[in-house]
Amino acid sequence: MSLNTFGHLFRVTTWGESHGPALGATVDGCPPNVPIDAAALQHWLDKRKPGQNKFTTQRREPDEVEILSGVFDGKSTGTPIQLMIRNTDQRSKDYGNISETFRPGHADITYWQKYGIRDYRGGGRSSARETAARVAAGGVAREAIKTLVPNVEIKGYMTQIGPHKINRDNFDWDQIEQNEFWTPDAQAAKDWAAYLDDIRKAHNSVGAVIEVVARNVP
Template identity: 60%
Template sequence: MSFNTFGRVFRFTTWGESHGPALGAVVDGCPPGLALSEGDLQPFLDKRRPGTSRFTTQRQEPDQVRILSGVFEGRTTGTPISLMIENMDQRSKDYSEVAQAYRPGHADYAYDAKYGFRDYRGGGRSSARETAARVAAAGVARLVIPEVRIRAWVEAIGGDEINPENFDANEIDRNPFFCPDAAAAMRWEALIDAARKAGSSLGAVIA
């Protein structure tokens, strides 16, 4: 299977599954001598950690990252940096019904059609859980190119778009939707609650 490795000069490969014992990434191409600790990476993982509001998955994961290699006495050595995040709250029995049916809005069918195999326990490699490893690796990348900033936000949910005149970059981290429009974020709360009660789901647009 492909698409587990990203980048060329600076690159990382993610590993692990949603319901395996752990997942992580191996970062290669990081220059030596950069100050790096688990504490440098943890804030990014805390930001994406599940179970922080009623609008995210209720899976409770501490997402504590461990650096297993590539760092000595607080500095990168220039060798591969191995990062690991343990899975602590995987409940595979909750997915027994999913073994017999594809979930709409997930990669279940596409994964099965492409590879002829799927891990129905939360989606395996196709689970959003895999992004925790990407976030940890990206934390290392921030050290290599600290002057580069990437900004993203949710532009619309269920067809309800933000008002560009209300755009406030400082608002993005103040609500569970990473929305730069405070008024839209309030509307989305009611929109998502209604969809949940109806047993439905909503699409979104990320900018």
């Protein structure tokens, strides 16, 4: 199973590669008459957009989403919604030296072992760029939830980078969108910035933990 598709009643299939002409998602199962426009989806893509600080990829992409099907007169029709995001800043030549090299901390070797072929240009579908399609599809999901169960509130935030966790006593919802790490702990954001500078200088990498909270779920 490739896991390109997930969900049951509301299904999302993502497609495309990091250095292909475009990537996107097909959303199937969205109820009809849900108000959807590109601006609503673009709101979330702009939050994800790369190159906004030194802790993300410096690749510059406008990440402009196009709705190709499934929406008419600003509302979903109940048919599959096709979303596309064009790639404009691929630099495939930068990856020529790793065409026969497996990078640590990436999915290079696992793709090779599973499929016997891999797209080494930025990791192909294992690139973090693939998440742009998921964000666009998530925007559709948010519009559907807002229409069907308007009292539901969903928020996500980072709680840990490497061994360093937030202090729950400092939890402030208003801080989440005020720092580079989307964390509710302003002091943790400062500490993580210094920590990641050291990690980068050591040519190392670390993992992180996020939480998602859904309130008023029926």
